Amino acid sequence: MAVDARLLSELGSVLGPGLLSTPAACVAYECDALTAHRHPPDLVALPTSVAQVQQIVRACHRHSVPVVARGSGTGLSGGALPVAGGLLLVLSRLNAILEVDPHRNLARVQPGVTNLAVSEAAAPYGLYYAPDPSSQVACSVGGNVAENSGGVHCLKYGLTVHNVLAVKLVTMAGELLTLGSETGEAPGLNLLAAVIGSEGLLGVVVEVTVRLLPIPRHVELLLAAFDDVGRCAEAVGQVIAAGIIPAGLEMMDAPAIRAAEAFAGCGYPLDAQALLLCEVDGLPADVDDELARARAVLEAAGATSVRVARDAEERSRMWSGRKSAFPAVGRLAPDYYCMDGTIPRRHLAAVLTQIATLSTTYRLDVANVFHAGDGNLHPLILFDAGKDGELERAERFGADILEACVAAGGTVTGEHGVGVEKLGPMCSQFGSAELEAFHALKLAFDPTGLLNPGKAVPTLARCADYGALRVHGGRLPHSNLPRF
Amino acid sequence: MALIETPAGQDITEALVERVRTASSSQKPLRIVGGDTKRFYGRPVAGETLELTGHHGVLRYDPAELVITARGGTLLADIEALLARHGQQLPFEPPSFGPLATLGGTIAAGLAGPARIARGPVRDCVLGTRLLTGDGRVLKFGGEVMKNVAGFDVSRLLAGSLGILGVLLEVSLKVLPVARASRTLRRRVDEQGVIGLLGAVVQHGLPITGSFWSADELYVRLEGSPAGLDEVVPTIGGEILDESAAASLWHGVREQTHPYFASARPLWRLSLPATAAGAALLRADRVAFEWNGGQAWLSGVARQTIDLITRTAGGHATLFRRDDADHGTTGEVFAPLPASMLDLHRTVKRVFDPAGVLNPGRMYADL
Numbered sequence: 001m002a003v004d005a006r007l008l009s010e011l012g013s014v015l016g017p018g019l020l021s022t023p024a025a026c027v028a029y030e031c032d033a034l035t036a037h038r039h040p041p042d043l044v045a046l047p048t049s050v051a052q053v054q055q056i057v058r059a060c061h062r063h064s065v066p067v068v069a070r071g072s073g074t075g076l077s078g079g080a081l082p083v084a085g086g087l088l089l090v091l092s093r094l095n096a097i098l099e100v101d102p103h104r105n106l107a108r109v110q111p112g113v114t115n116l117a118v119s120e121a122a123a124p125y126g127l128y129y130a131p132d133p134s135s136q137v138a139c140s141v142g143g144n145v146a147e148n149s150g151g152v153h154c155l156k157y158g159l160t161v162h163n164v165l166a167v168k169l170v171t172m173a174g175e176l177l178t179l180g181s182e183t184g185e186a187p188g189l190n191l192l193a194a195v196i197g198s199e200g201l202l203g204v205v206v207e208v209t210v211r212l213l214p215i216p217r218h219v220e221l222l223l224a225a226f227d228d229v230g231r232c233a234e235a236v237g238q239v240i241a242a243g244i245i246p247a248g249l250e251m252m253d254a255p256a257i258r259a260a261e262a263f264a265g266c267g268y269p270l271d272a273q274a275l276l277l278c279e280v281d282g283l284p285a286d287v288d289d290e291l292a293r294a295r296a297v298l299e300a301a302g303a304t305s306v307r308v309a310r311d312a313e314e315r316s317r318m319w320s321g322r323k324s325a326f327p328a329v330g331r332l333a334p335d336y337y338c339m340d341g342t343i344p345r346r347h348l349a350a351v352l353t354q355i356a357t358l359s360t361t362y363r364l365d366v367a368n369v370f371h372a373g374d375g376n377l378h379p380l381i382l383f384d385a386g387k388d389g390e391l392e393r394a395e396r397f398g399a400d401i402l403e404a405c406v407a408a409g410g411t412v413t414g415e416h417g418v419g420v421e422k423l424g425p426m427c428s429q430f431g432s433a434e435l436e437a438f439h440a441l442k443l444a445f446d447p448t449g450l451l452n453p454g455k456a457v458p459t460l461a462r463c464a465d466y467g468a469l470r471v472h473g474g475r476l477p478h479s480n481l482p483r484f
Numbered sequence: 485m486a487l488i489e490t491p492a493g494q495d496i497t498e499a500l501v502e503r504v505r506t507a508s509s510s511q512k513p514l515r516i517v518g519g520d521t522k523r524f525y526g527r528p529v530a531g532e533t534l535e536l537t538g539h540h541g542v543l544r545y546d547p548a549e550l551v552i553t554a555r556g557g558t559l560l561a562d563i564e565a566l567l568a569r570h571g572q573q574l575p576f577e578p579p580s581f582g583p584l585a586t587l588g589g590t591i592a593a594g595l596a597g598p599a600r601i602a603r604g605p606v607r608d609c610v611l612g613t614r615l616l617t618g619d620g621r622v623l624k625f626g627g628e629v630m631k632n633v634a635g636f637d638v639s640r641l642l643a644g645s646l647g648i649l650g651v652l653l654e655v656s657l658k659v660l661p662v663a664r665a666s667r668t669l670r671r672r673v674d675e676q677g678v679i680g681l682l683g684a685v686v687q688h689g690l691p692i693t694g695s696f697w698s699a700d701e702l703y704v705r706l707e708g709s710p711a712g713l714d715e716v717v718p719t720i721g722g723e724i725l726d727e728s729a730a731a732s733l734w735h736g737v738r739e740q741t742h743p744y745f746a747s748a749r750p751l752w753r754l755s756l757p758a759t760a761a762g763a764a765l766l767r768a769d770r771v772a773f774e775w776n777g778g779q780a781w782l783s784g785v786a787r788q789t790i791d792l793i794t795r796t797a798g799g800h801a802t803l804f805r806r807d808d809a810d811h812g813t814t815g816e817v818f819a820p821l822p823a824s825m826l827d828l829h830r831t832v833k834r835v836f837d838p839a840g841v842l843n844p845g846r847m848y849a850d851l
Contacts, residue, residue, distance in 0.1 A: 243664075
């Protein structure tokens with residue numbers, strides 16, 4: 001699509017070489033980590049200051065050009081997928097750590113700073129930033145805010161929303177708003193909560209103030225093996241029912257265990273059908289107490305072996321298998337498709353059984369490696385996009401898993417976001433009235449609807465189509481809608 | 485592990501929807517009321533009363549899920565008692581300001597007690613809501629799971645919204661186990677030393693779940709395993725209160741029945757950067773603080789003094805309890821918003837309450 005020459009010249013004078021407009025330069029930004037969806041942007045802006053961001057969005061606002069913000073492009077749901085005729089606003093050069101304050105326990109950073117860099121900057125003061133998505137080496141704090149990213153320590157330390165104190169937000173009109181404050185509260189409505197996880201639909205985050213926590217004094221990691229997936233899943237609830245809140249409680253099934261062991265040599269029991277990694281942290285005496293109780297619960301729950309990492313080195317090796325599970329599983333097939341539903345923990349065993357059944361139905365293998373403590377599933381569907389129909393089969397398999405999550409009282413996305421990927425499943429989770437309210441809330445922040453249009457919240461028309469495709473038990477969702 | 489059986493309660497959604505629709509079409513404002521225990525908080529609302537106490541009952545509670553879902557009019561005391569029977573609690577230790585406080589009012593007011601420093605504000609625990617909007621729509625947001633990024637997080641937006649966006653029909657909250665043990669220490673320390681002392685303790689990663697300083701006396705609550713507490717108690721020093729004295733102290737701080745609050749009128753609440761609390765302490769004699777300095781209480785101080793403190797120290801102030809003479813005036817009680825933020829508040833309000841009939845003016849005039 002041809003770019004308006006006046007817009008091009010306006011942006012050129014703001015950005016100089018920070019504006020990319022040739023197809024050859026722009027193609028690098030055609031997708032985020034959901035690579036099945038690609039669209040080369042017409043324009044890519046790489047601002048280096050907040051003032052530039054404001055000038056860019058004002059120019060796009062005047063010319064009615066859509067704006068899609070992007071951090072590091074590690075998102076798994078296509079939230080940063082460029083839109084036709086739009087500008088891709090890449091915030092990776094806004095990457096300064098503005099302040100680390102060890103007295104107030106906070107850091108103020110620009111959105112392009114990577115998640116891990118915050119913890120690294122805080123480490124000399126004995127502090128760290130708790131959310132730790134698996135992509136933390138690369139993913140940006142701005143992207144974390146957009147997606148409300150989690151990680152393996154959410155159960156105890158929360159998601160991004162629990163660890164962000166304030167953001168500065170540029171609206172589509174170019175206005176700079178501050179939401180929240182360094183005290184963690186601000187007068188008026190709690191708009192910060194609405195902005196976190198809003199996938200770039202409400203504004204462009206240009207500064208983030210995060211809460212830092214003292215690095216735990218003591219950490220222990222326990223590995224429990226099970227000869228039955230269901231028993232392992234039941235044990236998850238039993239640990240929590242015993243009053244233990246582990247820092248991390250992760251589960252892997254047999255395919256994931258074998259893939260991780262082959263990839264990382266992490267010492268996992270290859271004969272196990274499932275394993276749990278249970279990390280406890282805190283004061284040494286508290287950790288010893290929790291560890292002993294967790295061990296007792298897991299043994300009573302039928303674990304075939306329970307092992308505590310001897311030292312930091314073994315602990316890190318045991319984690320390495322979990323943390324490299326995605327690439328490890330990736331070696332089992334040319335492609336994999338990662339799902340992200342969350343369910344009440346009591347339904348873990350039943351939903352895992354459903355996934356196994358679907359795996360047979362769709363003739364595609366699946367490996368499960370996930371945040372069991374949060375009930376956040378990550379089934380990895382293995383397929384070969386080179387084989388006719390396999391991508392479509394994998395997508396249908398994935399959509400069925402999400403339907404099962406909704407039916408179990410859960411959600412279609414725990415931490416990866418809706419983006420373009422889960423627009424259909426969103427129609428199962430929400431009714432028309434809620435979706436209309438979401439659209440209205442977007443327009444309250446962005447009356448022109450130019451920010452990341454078409455993402456995160458499906459149109460009612462799309463849901464009508466989706467409903468026509470997926471009729472369950474004779475009930476047509478959104479039956480009040482006209483079909484077109 | 486299973487859902488706990490609870491009494492069915494009563495669902496008056498239909499009647500509530502009818503009342504709100506009528507109010508909306510006739511443009512007659514409603515004052516949303518649970519137990520009316522926090523009537524003093526915020527600005528006065530002129531409107532017909534919309535009673536929520538008839539809409540009550542715990543809908544789902546499974547201790548192993550760490551989640552409870554209840555109707556908005558459910559008594560806070562009933563929820564706390566149910567959780568306590570299963571060794572759990574509301575993480576944010578809310579004040580009730582009376583036995584009739586309801587869940588809906590607690591979430592709408594967004595007030596947290598001493599444990600906020602350890603376990604976060606009200607919004608952190610809100611997982612899902614069923615909302616009755618100002619034009620009679622019933623909308624369901626969020627859910628009962630810990631991680632959920634489907635759709636905008638309207639549920640957390642409702643925490644502290646003072647009823648200006650809608651009526652909380654149902655709320656799902658994350659709950660936490662009660663700690664294995666708790667110790668409360670009392671130590672004499674003046675305003676010069678107290679912030680430094682608390683800062684050092686926090687840096688150490690000690691499990692502080694409450695702190696209160698008033699009249700040169702500091703109280704600190706630590707929670708964890710008995711052995712862990714024995715290890716860290718000497719770091720702070722002072723005298724250990726017995727269990728009932730400790731419980732009564734923290735109850736008094738939370739419910740403002742502690743002697744500090746006895747004659748505190750007008751009472752200002754300051755939300756401060758913890759390290760700036762010193763600035764607040766220097767400027768007034770009638771001061772107390774919680775949350776390691778993050779929340780300060782001042783009484784008998786003029787608005788100008790308060791403004792000066794927040795200008796120099798940062799943070800913001802709320803006129804928490806007005807003077808009796810002040811009652812019924814239309815003066816603002818919350819810190820003013822910049823014009824652009826106020827505009828945004830108005831457009832967000834219109835999304836949920838287009839006719840502006842729900843608790844108008846409770847937060848700000850014309851909102």
